[in-house]
Amino acid sequence: MDCNRCDEEAVMHAAYSGAHLCADHFRESVEKRVRRRVRRDDLVPRDATPEAPQTWVIGLSGGKDSVVLTQILHDTFAEDPRIELVGLTIHEGIEGYRDKSVDACVELADDLDIRHELVSYEEEFGVRMDDVVEDDPENMAACAYCGVFRRDLLEKYAEKLEADLLLTGHNLDDEAQTALMNFLEGDVEQIAKHFDASLGALSEREDQAEFVPRAKPLRDVPEKEVALYAHINDLPAHITECPHASEAYRGEIQQLLYGLEENHPGTRHSILAGYEELASIAADEFSGDDGAELQECTQCGSTTTREICRKCSLLESLA
Numbered sequence: 001m002d003c004n005r006c007d008e009e010a011v012m013h014a015a016y017s018g019a020h021l022c023a024d025h026f027r028e029s030v031e032k033r034v035r036r037r038v039r040r041d042d043l044v045p046r047d048a049t050p051e052a053p054q055t056w057v058i059g060l061s062g063g064k065d066s067v068v069l070t071q072i073l074h075d076t077f078a079e080d081p082r083i084e085l086v087g088l089t090i091h092e093g094i095e096g097y098r099d100k101s102v103d104a105c106v107e108l109a110d111d112l113d114i115r116h117e118l119v120s121y122e123e124e125f126g127v128r129m130d131d132v133v134e135d136d137p138e139n140m141a142a143c144a145y146c147g148v149f150r151r152d153l154l155e156k157y158a159e160k161l162e163a164d165l166l167l168t169g170h171n172l173d174d175e176a177q178t179a180l181m182n183f184l185e186g187d188v189e190q191i192a193k194h195f196d197a198s199l200g201a202l203s204e205r206e207d208q209a210e211f212v213p214r215a216k217p218l219r220d221v222p223e224k225e226v227a228l229y230a231h232i233n234d235l236p237a238h239i240t241e242c243p244h245a246s247e248a249y250r251g252e253i254q255q256l257l258y259g260l261e262e263n264h265p266g267t268r269h270s271i272l273a274g275y276e277e278l279a280s281i282a283a284d285e286f287s288g289d290d291g292a293e294l295q296e297c298t299q300c301g302s303t304t305t306r307e308i309c310r311k312c313s314l315l316e317s318l319a
């Protein structure tokens with residue numbers, strides 16, 4: 001089958017759009033979607049100048065998603081003195097898994113000549129995920145601990161690096177799963193928070209002075225296309241799965257979405273588009289209503305709704 005736009009052989013077919021694209025046109029189409037998302041989400045503020053550049057910290061895990069995001073943002077902004085990119089890699093202490101993906105991060109940051117910061121649970125908290133899984137004092141899934149620790153470090157370092165924006169490589173599949181999970185859990189306030197934290201255009205979000213805003217400019221690109229992009233461009237992405245991966249519910253939703261997408265191409269796009277619209281309405285509805293009062297954790301000083309933040313209480317039970 002030929003490419004729809006030239007005479008080259010197509011390397012991909014997207015059932016949801018009907019497109020057949022050759023390597024060059026596929027590459028172009030992925031990059032276009034990311035740039036369009038950067039524009040639509042208003043990520044570059046009008047008052048950004050070369051003298052007062054914006055610092056964008058990218059959560060760089062070494063997996064295909066964050067590697068592709070970093071590469072495309074670099075290609076887009078390398079010549080733009082208003083934006084400075086920093087890669088932030090978090091080592092969870094997972095033997096044989098994270099070591100290789102850290103190598104991929106170092107290689108990429110080196111290739112692109114961008115600043116790279118590496119932080120670890122071990123140095124920051126004195127714990128490694130491999131040991132946390134062994135101990136498991138709260139009788140929880142590995143990802144429940146790991147997610148709290150990761151969020152804490154992303155926030156802490158985004159602040160330390162004086163980030164204006166914290167970007168992560170969530171793709172269309174990730175975001176459609178999260179959207180569906182939030183629907184099914186029926187928690188509208190959670191949906192409103194999702195909008196203000198990472199989903200809405202920056203200009204439309206409620207100001208969250210305590211947190212560095214987040215953005216996910218890869219969320220229009222399906223997972224398979226992210227993988228193909230990494231492969232075609234020969235990017236140093238690390239592909240194996242974490243041995244502690246345990247988000248059972250997400251796995252169930254993922255399977256459900258694969259089936260729906262197969263029979264009804266375009267389902268992921270329509271779920272996410274509808275969800276974003278609803279989230280925006282929900283955010284308006286809950287605006288000004290913070291729910292619980294925010295305060296400083298008495299142990300580490302981070303912003304939390306309780307006296308001791310979740311991270312500190314988990315660390316205490318692990319001690």
Ligand code: SF4
Pocket residue numbers: 092129142143144146147242243244245246
């Ligand atoms: S899969 Fe779970 S345990 Fe593994 S790195 Fe991700 S959040 Fe942590």
Ligand SMILES: [Zn+2]
Pocket residue numbers: 003004005006007008021022023024025
């Ligand atoms: Zn072509």
Ligand SMILES: [Zn+2]
Pocket residue numbers: 297298299300301302308309310311312
């Ligand atoms: Zn704390």
